[in-house]
Amino acid sequence: MSRTDDKDLKGNFKPQDAPHYDDVLQCMRCGFCLPTCPTYALTGRERSSPRGRVALARAVAEQKLEFTQAVKEESFFCLDCRACTTACPSGVRAGEVMEICRSQSHAFYPLGTAGKAFREFILQKMLPSPEKLETSMLPTRLYQRLGIQWLVRHSKVLKLGPGWMEKAEGMLPELDKPLRTQLPERIEAKGKKRGKVGFFLGCVMTLMYPGVSRQTVRVLVHQGFEVITPRNTKCCGAPHLSEGDRQTARELALFNLDLFLDQDVDYIVTDCAGCGASLKEYEELLEGQAEHAKLAKFRSKIRDITEFLAEVGLRTEGLKPVNKTVTYHEPCHLCHAQGVSAQPRKLLKQIPGVELREMAEASWCCGSAATWGLKYSEESQKVLDRKLGNVRATGAEALVTANPGCHLQLAWGVREAGMPQQVLHLMELLGEATPD
Ligand code: SF4
Ligand code: SF4
Secondary structure, eight states, rough: OGGGGTTOTTTTSSSSTTHHHHHHTOOOOOOOOGGGGGHHHHHGGGGHHHHHHHHHHHHHHHHOOOOOOHHHHHHHHHOOOOOHHHHHHOOOOHHHHHHHHHHHHOOOOOOOHHHHHHHHHIIIIITTOHHHHHHHHHHHHHHHHTTTTHHHHHHTTTGGOOOHHHHHHOOOOOOOSSSSSTSOHHHHHOOSSEEEEOOOHHHHHHHHEEEEEEEHHHHHHHEEEEOOTTTOOOOOOOOHTTTTTHHHHHHHHHHHHHHTTTOSSSSSEESHHHHHHHHHHHHTTTTTSSOHHHHHHHHHHHHEHHHHHHHHHOOTTOOOOOOEEEOOOOHHHHTTSSSOHHHHHHHHHHHHTTEEEOOOTTTSOOTTTTTTTHHHHHHHHHHHHHHHHHHHTTTSSSSESSSSHHHHHHHHHHHTOOOOOEEEEHHHHHHHHHHH
């Protein structure tokens, strides 16, 4: 068998969690992806383009290149926004290839003792435990409640630290009690019942945007769905995939898979685009580790909330008018990773009083991308400025999105730029239209 016939070629990759050779072979170097890639737009550098990144991975697989520092850098510099996959005629998934290369990066270039301990503490101790996450937010809530945040922000003390620290602090929304322990595990449908839905409450949603997910559940109930929100739901694993810890991501996926299949629900719905993308990819992540039939059943039930409501049909009778002009930013993990693009717009147009003004480049990344916006704060600012320019041009009163990572970045950006737009999750808008 020639080397290029070997579909599982690992070459200079470590055998555990190497990219599939097929995935890098598909690239025909046409370059259609180049204009869609934010990091290529920033640098003009081939190696920071989807085509260049896939070529690097292919060279490692074919033993023409060691897994060098440059491969490591590109794996983390990629936003994993998946815009290139939408554009690619061959279906090349450069973002996913780079995501897998991040776990290779940790295998080839292990962190020092302190860095490793910190990483393991966050990914393996904190994130898998909803209770620990909630406890960890208590000091931050006190920091806000006791006025220390006001003092810190006005003293400019954060300017003395690294740039990411000031940005991270500035992005914090006003925190409320986490939603997870407040939400009943089962809520009956209102009116004529249309089905039973399992609600996947994401970590960032319960901790940072409990008001959004409260509206999501209210809307589902009002739309005629019984809602089951299992209290012991764990993190979907997206942060682990993003940081190259595929083993913990698998453990979390196996747990959530069984938890939700046991609920015997018709659908599993989330209002976090990042969680939705991750849940839809369990099938691939758990290949060979869970029964195929179980994985397929789970996959068939997962919906983003906008996708779900558009599919079942929004009951619009009784909705109150929300008189607002809005523009819509498409989260990458909704439009590129899940192919959900028309549905949020369909819903926006069905809310009485809402006028949708399309922005240019609505599906261009906002520069958040999990921790990318903090690690590459200068580059992130440039990506964000491009987005805010497009928002400003619409003159809309509100900027609507559907993912907490985008929400945090856009709300911070709008405030820093002194722009008047309110930043809202689509479910907040629909919640406002939904009567009690
Ligand atoms: S990744 Fe796709 S779009 Fe980009 S060069 Fe390769 S085949 Fe063309
Ligand atoms: S996922 Fe995004 S940043 Fe990464 S190569 Fe594709 S377009 Fe570029």
